[in-house]
C-alpha cells in the first residue's frame with residue numbers, strides 16, 4: 001500500500017511536470033487543463049490513493065466496473081465516461097458518470113436527455129473513419145450538434161477524439177482544434193477539447209486540449 005502510494009505519487013508528479021512544461025511551451029496556463037486519470041481496470045484502492053494525492057477527475061470505460069467503483073470514493077469526485085456507449089447501459093452510466101465524453105449519435109443523446117438529469121457531454125469525433133473506435137465523422141458534426149443542442153438536460157462542453165493509430169498525433173490534434181474552432185463560431189460556448197492519452201498528451205496540449213485522459217503513465221500497464 002505504501003509502495004503503491006509512492007509509485008502513484010511519483011508518476012503523478014512526473015506527468016504533472018510534463019503537462020506544465022508543454023503548457024508553458026504552448027503559452028498556455030496549465031490550470032486550464034483538466035487532468036483526468038483513467039482508472040479503468042485498476043482497483044478502487046488505487047483511486048482512493050489518487051484522491052488523497054489531490055486528484056478529483058477519474059475516467060472509466062466500462063459501466064459494470066465503474067458503477068461499483070465510483071460509490072466508494074468521496075462525493076466530490078468527478079467521474080468521466082469515455083468508453084463506447086451501449087444504449088441499454090445509458091441509464092446506469094448516468095447514475096455514476098458526471099461527464100460523458102463519447103456521445104456520437106442523436107439516439108444516445110435523446111435517451112440520455114430523457115433520463116431527466118443534467119449532464120455535461122462531449123461529442124466524440126472519428127478522426128480516421130477507417131478505424132472502428134466510435135465517433136461521428138467531422139462532416140456530420142455540425143448537424144449532430146444542431147440536433148443535440150436543443151435537448152435541455154444536456155450541456156455540450158466540446159469535442160473529444162483519440163488520435164488515429166500509426167499517424168502523427170500532432171497533425172490529428174491540429175485538425176481537431178480546427179474543427180473545434182469552426183464549431184465555436186456557431187456555438188461560442190462549445191470550446192472544450194478532450195484529447196490526449198499517455199502516449200500523445202503533449203501533442204494534445206500543444207494543440208489546445210482542455211481535458212487530457214491519462215491512464216498507464218500514472219497507474220502502470222493494464
Ligand SMILES: *Cc1c(COP(=O)(O)O)cnc(C)c1O
Pocket residue numbers: 038040061082083162196197198199213214215216217
Ligand atoms: C484507456 C483510454 C484512455 C487512457 O489511455 P492510456 O493510454 O492508458 O493513457 C484515454 N482515453 C480513452 C478513450 C481510453 O479508452
